[in-house]
Amino acid sequence: MKDLIRHFGEYILLMGKVFHLPDRQRMFWRQYSRELEKQGLQSLPIIVIISLFIGAILTIQTKINTENPLLPIYTTGLLTRETLLLEFSSTILCLILAGKVGSNIASEIGTMRITEQIDAMEIMGVNSANYLILPKICSFLTMMPFLVIISITVGLIGGYGVGLFTDVITVHDYVIGIQYAFNPYFVWYAIIKSLVFGFIITSFSSYYGYYAYGGALDVGKASTKAVVNSNILILFADLLLTKLLL
Amino acid sequence: MIKVNDIVKSFDGAVVLNHISTELKDGQVNMIIGQSGSGKTVLMKSLIGLHKVDSGQILFDDRNIAQMSEKEIRALHREVGMLFQGSALFDSMSVIENVMYPLEMFSDMSKEQIVERAQFCLRRVDMPERAFNLMPSEISGGMQKRVAIARAISMNPKYLFCDEPNSGLDPKTSLIIDQLIHDITREFNICTIVNSHDMNSIMEIGDHIVFLKGGVKEWEGSRHEIFHSGNEALNDFVFASELYKKVQTAALKDHPTD
Numbered sequence: 130m131k132d133l134i135r136h137f138g139e140y141i142l143l144m145g146k147v148f149h150l151p152d153r154q155r156m157f158w159r160q161y162s163r164e165l166e167k168q169g170l171q172s173l174p175i176i177v178i179i180s181l182f183i184g185a186i187l188t189i190q191t192k193i194n195t196e197n198p199l200l201p202i203y204t205t206g207l208l209t210r211e212t213l214l215l216e217f218s219s220t221i222l223c224l225i226l227a228g229k230v231g232s233n234i235a236s237e238i239g240t241m242r243i244t245e246q247i248d249a250m251e252i253m254g255v256n257s258a259n260y261l262i263l264p265k266i267c268s269f270l271t272m273m274p275f276l277v278i279i280s281i282t283v284g285l286i287g288g289y290g291v292g293l294f295t296d297v298i299t300v301h302d303y304v305i306g307i308q309y310a311f312n313p314y315f316v317w318y319a320i321i322k323s324l325v326f327g328f329i330i331t332s333f334s335s336y337y338g339y340y341a342y343g344g345a346l347d348v349g350k351a352s353t354k355a356v357v358n359s360n361i362l363i364l365f366a367d368l369l370l371t372k373l374l375l
Numbered sequence: 376m377i378k379v380n381d382i383v384k385s386f387d388g389a390v391v392l393n394h395i396s397t398e399l400k401d402g403q404v405n406m407i408i409g410q411s412g413s414g415k416t417v418l419m420k421s422l423i424g425l426h427k428v429d430s431g432q433i434l435f436d437d438r439n440i441a442q443m444s445e446k447e448i449r450a451l452h453r454e455v456g457m458l459f460q461g462s463a464l465f466d467s468m469s470v471i472e473n474v475m476y477p478l479e480m481f482s483d484m485s486k487e488q489i490v491e492r493a494q495f496c497l498r499r500v501d502m503p504e505r506a507f508n509l510m511p512s513e514i515s516g517g518m519q520k521r522v523a524i525a526r527a528i529s530m531n532p533k534y535l536f537c538d539e540p541n542s543g544l545d546p547k548t549s550l551i552i553d554q555l556i557h558d559i560t561r562e563f564n565i566c567t568i569v570n571s572h573d574m575n576s577i578m579e580i581g582d583h584i585v586f587l588k589g590g591v592k593e594w595e596g597s598r599h600e601i602f603h604s605g606n607e608a609l610n611d612f613v614f615a616s617e618l619y620k621k622v623q624t625a626a627l628k629d630h631p632t633d
Contacts, residue, residue, distance in 0.1 A: 156479060244463060246466070255480055
């Protein structure tokens with residue numbers, strides 16, 4: 130409990146250092162654009178691959194589990210769409226990104242810490258937390274809505290592929306299903322959730338990296354802690370947001 | 376000049392620096408020496424403001440760092456250059472970008488002026504031009520130290536701190552780095568503070584030496600006075616090796632009254 134309070138206090142203090150106007154706007158924007166590329170664009174291939182397969186698998190599983198002449202033809206498409214919108218493309222996607230982006234951030238900042246690069250910045254008079262962490266948070270939050278929308282779209286395409294290339298479901302039934310009773314609010318719900326999760330991933334991973342100490346092994350441990358704790362927090366936040374927003 | 380007045384620093388009740396006072400002057404290489412655990416790293420970190428001292432004053436040209444806010448310390452740090460033990464170059468930036476970084480952050484120079492200044496600093500530390508665009512991982516340890524010195528002097532610092540500048544370097548490269556620190560100190564009239572236990576460095580460039588033992592200042596003086604100090608703890612530390620014992624004997628024979 131004492132440790133938890135200490136971590137929370139350190140996290141709040143760190144965020145206090147992070148959320149300041151940057152020393153140099155030009156340097157901030159340069160870092161920001163680098164991070165957009167590193168965290169956003171480089172995450173695209175994995176998001177596309179996972180979403181495509183999950184969309185297809187969801188369609189097959191839903192069809193098998195709802196094989197009943199009493200259920201309407203749109204059931205499979207509808208359930209696939211709702212699962213992608215409500216949970217997969219926001220929560221599950223962020224759990225995956227916590228592994229990719231979170232560990233990357235924690236290990237990058239952790240390595241900078243143990244090799245004294247952060248101390249070097251501090252000695253120069255740079256607010257290292259602001260310089261290193263703020264662009265990561267801002268760029269990831271910028272990319273999140275796009276990543277979520279891409280994931281939803283590609284997931285739906287995956288399901289469409291099942292209709293196109295297999296005899297599990299017809300394309301006609303699937304297309305009717307994904308259009309049936311569409312509630313646009315669910316897209317906003319997915320985006321809002323992903324923004325909260327994106328903040329959790331970047332800020333907590335940065336925190337664990339920033340306070341890493343020791344050697345390479347400790348950076349690995351910090352990186353693992355960042356991923357595990359981000360995942361737990363994402364699930365808590367998911368529960369809370371689902372209760373609040375739906 | 377940095378004036379240290381009676382500073383005390385402790386961690387969890389254990390006193391690490393015990394009433395230390397000294398004056399570190401401009402244009403000379405001030406060395407803090409002592410065995411591992413003697414408190415020299417804590418003293419250096421306290422001087423830079425990374426540790427808050429329990430009592431006493433640290434005056435950077437009459438500005439007391441012990442009473443400064445974090446923002447004021449950050450402003451003071453812009454007058455400080457630091458050479459880290461492991462060089463601490465930013466590994467995501469090339470050699471020249473490393474040197475340009477503090478200039479881009481804090482100077483009002485144009486892009487061309489920044490590049491010119493970075494090139495000047497790199498040439499001053501004898502970095503070959505072909506290495507300017509290499510990444511730190513692609514150059515040798517000695518070259519990394521040179522780049523770190525170039526970065527440290529790029530903002531024309533008033534104070535230069537060097538933490539174990541020769542660690543991990545071969546004797547010849549160590550000598551070159553020592554000479555570079557010495558020359559830059561004289562040329563730019565910087566107050567240089569070197570934390571070291573390398574006897575060659577101490578005897579080569581130590582204009583003013585502060586010897587710590589168990590958190591207490593045991594002795595201070597110049598490298599010329601070190602042979603005749605009469606301080607047992609210092610003699611134990613400095614003349615631990617047979618070679619330096621012989622050097623001391625020879626020095627005392629040549630200049631018995633110095």
